[in-house]
Amino acid sequence: MDTLVNMIPANIFEALAKGSFDQVIVFSTFVGIAIILMEKDDREYLSNFFNVTSRMLCRLVGVVMGYAPIGVGVLIACTVGRYGENLVGFLGKFLVSVYICIIAMIIVYMILLTIFTKRNAFSTIKLCLPGMMTSFSTASSMATVPVNLECADALKVSRSISGFTVPLGAQVNKDGQGILIALTFVVASQCVGLDVSMDMLIKMVVLGLILTTGTGGMPGGSIVSLTIIVDTFGLPLEVVAIIAGVFTLVDTGATMMNCLGDLIGTTIVGDSENDVA
Structure with a gap:
């Protein structure tokens, strides 16, 4: 209970100054809900204001991120200089862990298909392959939306359903990002010998769920979420720098899982609607 209560800021400006991202996200969520409940004119005014502010900050972040490779390169150089060849085994374990989780997630999808639909799980996954390959090669959920819509057509799901669920899911x-966040948290905690308690795990899961739904479907977007998670728990940011060196290898697999999840969810919803009809 204390973990959940501490995610609610007593002073939002203090939370912003200290970089308490979990409190900022919770406050922003409540502000968004409050805007929805306001009168139409006020709602549109505030929505426009925040949209313009968001675009301005995105431009600012874009300028900063232009120099990010230099900073990441320096962090990697310092870390490699300090730990040397020990990093090879560390990164190898991380990569293997990510893809073991991805395989486990595919198995979960197949189980869900078997439970909630009358389809053959292997045949369904086969029809999803074009979307999986596109998302794996582009590492972008948004870029895969047109291909996923075609896959949904091949799965015989109505466009009235897939036209809503696929873009929303993207x-x-x-x-996949949820897998990356959880594994990065575990890796970072192991690096500093942190004894992870149940309340920390609950906080990480809640914050991770919020972060996964709040990021765009563009390549590399997960790095920001990983940084927030690591920084929120006071763990070394060097871990993110190390992972950034191999991030493309895991981002492609994670994006593939995101898009496959969209198609599996779309298929389950489509079949349930047909059953009701």
Whole structure:
């Protein structure tokens, strides 16, 4: 209970100054809900204001991120200089862990298909392959939306359903990113010998769920979420720098899981609607 209560800021400006991202996210969520409940004119005014502010900050972040490779390169150089060849085994374990989780997630999808639909799980996954390959090669959920819509057509799901679920899933359904966030947290905690308690795990899961639904479907977007998670728990940011060196290798697999999850969810919803009809 204390973990959940501490995620609510007593002073939002203090939370911003200290970089308490979990409190900032919770406050922003409540502000968004409050705006929805306001009168139409006020709602549109505030929505426009925040949209313009968001675009301005995105431009600012874009300028900063232009120099990010230099900073990441320096952090990697310092870390490699300090730990040397020990990093090879560390990164190898991380990569293997990510893809073991991805395989486990595919098995979960197949189980869900078997439970909630009458389809053959292997045949369904086969029809999803074009979307999986596109997302794996582009590492972008948004770029895969047109291909996923065609896959949904091949799965015989109505466009009235897939036209809503696929674009929505590209923005808010981030199964693969959830895997990356959880594993990065575990890796960072092991690096500093942190004894992870149950309340920390609960906080990480809640914050991770919020972060996965709040990021865009563009390549490399997960790095920001990983940094927030690591920084929120006071863990070494060097871990993110190390992972950034191999991030493309895991981002492609994670994006593939995101898009496959969109198609599996779309298929389950489509079949349930047909059953009701």
